[in-house]
Amino acid sequence: MSMTSNAADYLFDRRRLRRKLLFWRTAGFLLLTLIIVGFALMATSSRSAGTFVPHIARIRISGLITGDEKTLKLIRDVGASSASGVIVDIDSPGGTTVGSERVYDALRAVAEKKPMVAEIRTLGASGAYIAALGADHIVAYGNSLVGSIGVLFEFPNVSKLLDTVGVSVEKIKSSPLKAEPDGFTPTSDAARAAINALVADSYAWFKGLVQQRRGMSDEELAAVDDGRVFTGRQSLPLKLIDQIGTEKDSIAWLESKGVAKNLPVRDWKPDSDRVFGLLGMATALAETLDARTLTQVLKGLAAADAAHSSEGLQAIWLGAPE
Template structure:
C-alpha cells in the first residue's frame, strides 16, 4: 500500500515538473521571439534596411485607407535613406485611400528626394499616387491616367420583385441611405450621387492640372477617363520620362544630388516580422509544440478575424477596370 502511495506521489511530482517545463519553454520561446520582434520592429527594420541607401517602396493592387502604411511612410521620413523610389502597379481604389496615400508621399517628398516608377499600371487612384512625385518614369507599354471618379452599387429591385420580396423601411428623409439597391433609384438620389461624383472629379482634375503643370486645353485631352500608354503619356505631360528604375535613379543623381552607386533596398509598408501578426503566429506555434493546441487555435482565429476585417472597398472609387473584367 505504501509502495502505491509513493508511485502516485512520484507521478504527481513528474506531472508538475512537466507542466513547469512546458510553461518555461513557452515563456522562453515567447521571450526570444519578442527580442527578434523588437530588432525587426518597423522602427528597427527601417534603420537596418534604409540607412545609407535608396529606399524602394512598392504600391501594388487596390488602394484603400491604411493607417499602417501612413505610419510606415512617416518612419521612412525620419530614416537614414538618401532617397526614395516608389514603384506603382495599381488600378486605383477608393478616393479617400488614394488621397491619404498622396498626402503621405507628399510629406515624405518634403524630407527625401522622391521619384515614381510606373511598373505596369498607374490608373485612377494609382495615378493620384504617382503625381505626388515631381518626376514620373514609366515604361513604354505602361498604362497611366484614367482620370475620373466612379460610384457603383448593385440594384436588385427587379430580382426582389420577381421572387416576391419587398423591403420595408422607415427613414427620416427621402435621401437617407439612398440609393439602397432594393428599389429603383429616385431622380433626387441620382442627382445627389451625381453631385458627389462631380465634386470628387473636379478635385482630381485640379490636382492633375496643378501637379502636372497643364493648361485647360491639355487637361481636357487626358481627363475623360481613358488610360494611355507610356509612349502616349509623355507627349500628354502625364509622365516625364520613359524608362525603368535605373532611369529614375539617374534622375535622382543628376537633379537631387543623390550619391551615385548607392544600394537600393526594399522598404516594406506592410507589417511582417516586426508586427503583432508575426508574434501571434510564433506564439501559436510555440504553444502548439508543447501540447497547448486549444490556446493556439484561439490565437490563430483572432489573427484570421483581423485579416478578414481589413478587406473592404467602400465609398467613392477612383478605380480603373477594363470592360468585361472581373
C-alpha cells in the same frame, strides 16, 4: 553479470545521449528564435529612429489602395529614416478616393524632405495615378498603362428581381434622400442627382490635382481627363509622365537631385510582415536541427549577427488585365 552490467551501462548512456540531444535541440530553437526576433526588433527600432545608413528606399504600392494605417505608417517611417531618396514602385488599378488621397498626402509629406520618384510598372491608373502624383518625377515603361482620371460610384439594384419573386422592402425615412440609393427600389431622379454631385465634386478635385501637379493647361487636361488609360509612350507627350524608363532611370534622376551615387536600393515593408516572416523562418530552421549541425548553425548566426551590426468613392480602373 558482466553482460547485464554492460547492457545497463548501454541503456544509461543512451538515455543520457537522448537528454543531451533534447537539451541542444531546445536550446537551439530558443536561441534561433531569440536572435531572429532580435534582428526584427533591431530593424524596427532602427527604422523608427531613422538610424539606417544612407540608401534609396523603395515603397511598393500595389493592389487595391485603401489608405490603411499600415501603409501610411510605412511611408512615415521612410520619411523619418536615413533614406537619401525614395522610389515609389506602383502597380495598381487604384482604390477608394479617400484612401488614394491619404496615400498622396503621406507621400507629399516625405517628398518635401527627400527626392522622390514614382515608377509605374504594369498599371498606374486612377487612384494609383493619384499616388504617383505625390512624387516629383514619374517614370513608366513604354507599355505601362497610365491615367484613368475619373471617379466611380456604383451600386447594385435588385428592385426588378424583387418584383419578379414578389418581395418588397418597406422603409420609413426622415427625408426622401436618406439612405439613397438603397438598391431595393428604383433610384429616383433626386437620388441620382445627389450622387452625381458627389462624383462631380471628387472628379473636379482629381482633375485639379492633375493640372496642378503636372503643370497642364486647360486644353492639355481636357485631352486626358475622360477616364481613358494611355500607354507609357502615349503618356509622355500628354505630360502624364516625365520619362519612359526603368529603375535605372529612376535612380539616375534621384542622383541628379543630390542623392549620392551607387547607394543600395532597399525594400521597405510593414513591420508586421517582417517580424512574422522571420519567426516563420526560425521555426523552420529549428525543426531541422540535430546535435551534429547545431554548432555550425550557431556559428553561422554569430557571423550573420556580426555582419548585421555593421550596417467611399472609388478612383479605380476596372479594366485591369489579369
